[in-house]
Amino acid sequence: MxxxxxxxxxxxxxxxxxxxxxxxxxxxxxxxxxxxxxxxxxxxxxxxxxxxxxxxxxxxxxxxxxxxxxxxxxxxxxxxxxPILQNRPDCIHFGAAGHVLGTAHRLQSEFTxxxxxxxxxxxxxxxxxxxxxxxxxxxxxxxxxxxxxxxxxxxxxxxxxxxxxxxxxxxxxxxxxxxxxxxxxxxxxxxxxEDVVFVGISYASQRVRVPDGLLTEKVVVAGASRAQPRGIGMLFYEDGIWNITTFGVGKVPPPQTFAQMCGLADEILPAHVASALRQGTPVDEVAHHKFPASRWRxxxxxxxxxxxxxxxxxxxxxxxxxxxxxxxxxxxxxxxxxxxxxxxxxxxxxxxxxxxxxxxxxxxxxxAIGDLIMHRATGPTPWWYKPVGALFDQFLGAAESDPVLAEWFLRRFSLLDSLYMVPPPRLVGRAIRQNMRLWLAERRAAKRPVTFETMREPG
Ligand SMILES: Cc1cc2nc3c(=O)[nH]c(=O)nc-3n(C[C@H](O)[C@H](O)[C@H](O)COP(=O)(O)OP(=O)(O)OC[C@H]3O[C@@H](n4cnc5c(N)ncnc54)[C@H](O)[C@@H]3O)c2cc1C
CATH class of the missing domain: 3.50.50.60 (FAD/NAD(P)-binding domain)
Known part of the structure; x- marks a missing residue:
C-alpha cells in the first residue's frame, strides 16, 4: 500500500x-x-x-x-x-425502450x-x-x-x-x-x-398498499422510449408496501397525483398491474425529485x-x-x-x-446512447451513437419474443457476465433471423385482409 x-x-x-x-x-x-x-x-x-x-x-x-x-x-x-427474485417468469415485468422482455419465459441460467x-x-x-x-x-x-x-x-x-x-x-x-x-x-x-449528459429527468413517487393476491410480480419496470417520454418503476419492498416511481425524461413532467400515476399505468403497464394499482391505497404524500444531468468527473x-x-x-x-x-x-x-x-x-x-x-x-x-438517441437528452453525441442505438432497438425488438436474447439482455442490464452491452456475432445473427421471421409474419398478416377486401370491392 x-x-x-x-x-x-x-x-x-x-x-x-x-x-x-x-x-x-x-x-x-x-x-x-x-x-x-x-x-x-x-x-x-x-x-x-x-x-x-x-x-x-x-x-x-x-x-x-x-x-x-x-x-x-x-x-x-x-x-x-x-423480497428475493429467482428466475420465475411471473416475478418481473420489464419494459425497456418500448420493448417488453423476459416475462413470458423462464430464464435458463440462475438469476437471483x-x-x-x-x-x-x-x-x-x-x-x-x-x-x-x-x-x-x-x-x-x-x-x-x-x-x-x-x-x-x-x-x-x-x-x-x-x-x-x-x-x-x-x-x-x-x-x-x-x-x-x-x-x-x-x-x-x-x-x-466533466462528461455530462443533460437528461432532464423529474421523478414523482408514491407509496401504495395494494391488496394481497393481486400481483405476483415484485418488480415492474416500464422505461421511457422514443414514443413515450414517461416511465414507471414499481418495487415491492420489505415493508409490504409498493413504491411507485413515475418519471419524465427530456424535461417532460411526470404525473403529479396518484390518479395521474394510475392513468400512466393504464397506458404503459399490463392491464392486471394497472388495475391492481387502481385498487391500492396511497400511503403518505407524493415525493418529487429532479435529476438534471448524469455527470462523470x-x-x-x-x-x-x-x-x-x-x-x-x-x-x-x-x-x-x-x-x-x-x-x-x-x-x-x-x-x-x-x-x-x-x-x-x-x-x-x-x-x-x-x-x-x-x-x-x-x-x-x-x-448515453440510450439517453441521447431515445430519451430526448442533450450533450455531445458522437456520430456512431445513432446507428448503435438503432441496432440496439432492433436487438430489443427481437428479444421480445426470443428468450435467449431477452436473457442475454437482462443479465447484462443487471451488470452480470460483463459490463459491455455488445452482443456476440452469434446473437446478432439470431436477432436478425428473428426480426426477419417477425417481419415476414407481419407481412403475411397484413396481406390477408387486403386481398379479402379487394375481392369484395365493386368493379
Ligand atoms: C432519484 C434517484 C434515484 C436513484 N435510483 C437508483 C437505483 O434505482 N439504483 C441504484 O443503484 N442507484 C440509484 N440512484 C443512485 C444512488 O442513490 C447513489 O448511487 C448511491 O446513493 C451512492 O451515492 P453516494 O453514497 O456516493 O452519495 P449520496 O447517497 O448522495 O450520499 C452523500 C452523503 O454525504 C453526506 N455529506 C455531503 N456533504 C457532507 C459534508 N460536507 N460533511 C459530511 N457529510 C456530507 C450527505 O449527507 C450524504 O449522506 C438513484 C439516485 C437518484 C438521485
Whole structure:
C-alpha cells in the first residue's frame, strides 16, 4: 500500500462512504466516517438523501458485490423481509425502450436478485460498519479537507465545528454535490473535466398498499422510449408496501397525483398491474425529485492528484437513475479500492479512479446512447451513437419474443457476465433471423385482409 496506514477519514456515510469505510477498516488502524445528517437507528429515509424516497433497484451484480464486502448481508436482508427474485417468469415485468422482455419465459441460467428499499440497504450496511471495532461514525459536517502545500498532500479534515481531524487518507463520498473540484483548484491543481449528459429527468413517487393476491410480480419496470417520454418503476419492498416511481425524461413532467400515476399505468403497464394499482391505497404524500444531468468527473484524466485524497461513489460518477445502476457501480468501486490498497507501492487514489473509469466507460456509454438517441437528452453525441442505438432497438425488438436474447439482455442490464452491452456475432445473427421471421409474419398478416377486401370491392 502506498499510504501510511494509521487513520482514514471518510466524508459522507451514505452507500458510498459506508462501502469505502468497510474496505479501509481492513487496512487502516482507525477509520472515522463524518456525516452531516442525523443517522437514524431504523431503516428510514434521511433528509440529506432525498433520492431514498424514490425506487432504487439493486442490480444482481451489486447484490453479489455488497455480499463480498459485507458477508451475510443478503441472508440478513431476506430474514428481514426483503423480497428475493429467482428466475420465475411471473416475478418481473420489464419494459425497456418500448420493448417488453423476459416475462413470458423462464430464464435458463440462475438469476437471483434482491429488492431492498434504499433506506433498508443503507441501514444494513451502516449497522455492519458500526459493528467494526476500528470504525467510528460521527455526526459532523466537514467544511473542507486540510491541504499542506509544502508536502502537496491532504492531511485531514476541518469540521464545521472548527475541530480538525488529522488523517493519512481522506475519502470524498459526499455524493453528486461534491466540492472536491473547487478544492483542487484552490490548492493549485486542475479541476477534472466533466462528461455530462443533460437528461432532464423529474421523478414523482408514491407509496401504495395494494391488496394481497393481486400481483405476483415484485418488480415492474416500464422505461421511457422514443414514443413515450414517461416511465414507471414499481418495487415491492420489505415493508409490504409498493413504491411507485413515475418519471419524465427530456424535461417532460411526470404525473403529479396518484390518479395521474394510475392513468400512466393504464397506458404503459399490463392491464392486471394497472388495475391492481387502481385498487391500492396511497400511503403518505407524493415525493418529487429532479435529476438534471448524469455527470462523470474525469479524475482519471488528470496528470496528478494531491496525495491523501480519494473521490468515491457518486462524487466521481452519477448515472441516470432510471437505469438503476448507481449503488451497484459504487459497490464495484469498493473492489477497486481494495485492490489498490493491496498493490505494493500503488498511488491508491490514481489506481482507484483509473480502475473506476474502466468499469464506468461501458455502462456510461450505453446509457448515453440510450439517453441521447431515445430519451430526448442533450450533450455531445458522437456520430456512431445513432446507428448503435438503432441496432440496439432492433436487438430489443427481437428479444421480445426470443428468450435467449431477452436473457442475454437482462443479465447484462443487471451488470452480470460483463459490463459491455455488445452482443456476440452469434446473437446478432439470431436477432436478425428473428426480426426477419417477425417481419415476414407481419407481412403475411397484413396481406390477408387486403386481398379479402379487394375481392369484395365493386368493379
Ligand atoms: C432519484 C434517484 C434515484 C436513484 N435510483 C437508483 C437505483 O434505482 N439504483 C441504484 O443503484 N442507484 C440509484 N440512484 C443512485 C444512488 O442513490 C447513489 O448511487 C448511491 O446513493 C451512492 O451515492 P453516494 O453514497 O456516493 O452519495 P449520496 O447517497 O448522495 O450520499 C452523500 C452523503 O454525504 C453526506 N455529506 C455531503 N456533504 C457532507 C459534508 N460536507 N460533511 C459530511 N457529510 C456530507 C450527505 O449527507 C450524504 O449522506 C438513484 C439516485 C437518484 C438521485
Amino acid at each position: 502506498g499510504e501510511t496506514a494509521e487513520h482514514a477519514v471518510v466524508i459522507g456515510a451514505s452507500i458510498g462512504g459506508l462501502c469505502a469505510a468497510r474496505v479501509l477498516s481492513d487496512f487502516y488502524a482507525r477509520v472515522t466516517l463524518c456525516e452531516r445528517d442525523e443517522l437514524p437507528e431504523n431503516p428510514v429515509n434521511r433528509a440529506a438523501v432525498p433520492q431514498g424516497r424514490h425506487v432504487h433497484m439493486l442490480m444482481a451484480r451489486g447484490a453479489q458485490e455488497f455480499e463480498t464486502h459485507f458477508p451475510g448481508l443478503l441472508q440478513d436482508m431476506v430474514a428481514n423481509g426483503v 436478485a434482491y429488492v431492498p428499499s434504499r433506506p433498508h440497504l443503507e441501514w444494513q450496511l451502516r449497522k455492519r460498519v458500526l459493528a467494526l471495532d476500528n470504525v467510528d461514525i460521527i455526526e459532523a459536517a466537514v467544511s473542507e479537507p486540510r491541504f499542506e502545500t509544502t508536502r502537496e498532500r491532504v492531511t485531514g479534515v476541518q469540521l464545521e465545528s472548527g475541530a480538525v481531524l488529522p488523517a493519512d487518507l481522506v475519502v470524498d463520498a459526499t455524493g453528486r454535490g461534491t466540492r472536491l473540484p473547487v478544492w483542487l483548484q484552490k490548492w493549485g491543481y486542475e479541476r477534472p473535466r 474525469r479524475y482519471d484524466k488528470l496528470d496528478r492528484l494531491p496525495r491523501g485524497i480519494l473521490p468515491f461513489g457518486d462524487a466521481v460518477v452519477s448515472f441516470n437513475p432510471t437505469f438503476g445502476q448507481g449503488m451497484s457501480m459504487t459497490s464495484l468501486q469498493a473492489g477497486h479500492l481494495r485492490r489498490a490498497l493491496t498493490s505494493p507501492g500503488a498511488d491508491v487514489a490514481m489506481q482507484c479512479v483509473r480502475a473506476t473509469a474502466k468499469t464506468t466507460f461501458p455502462v456510461w456509454t450505453m446509457n
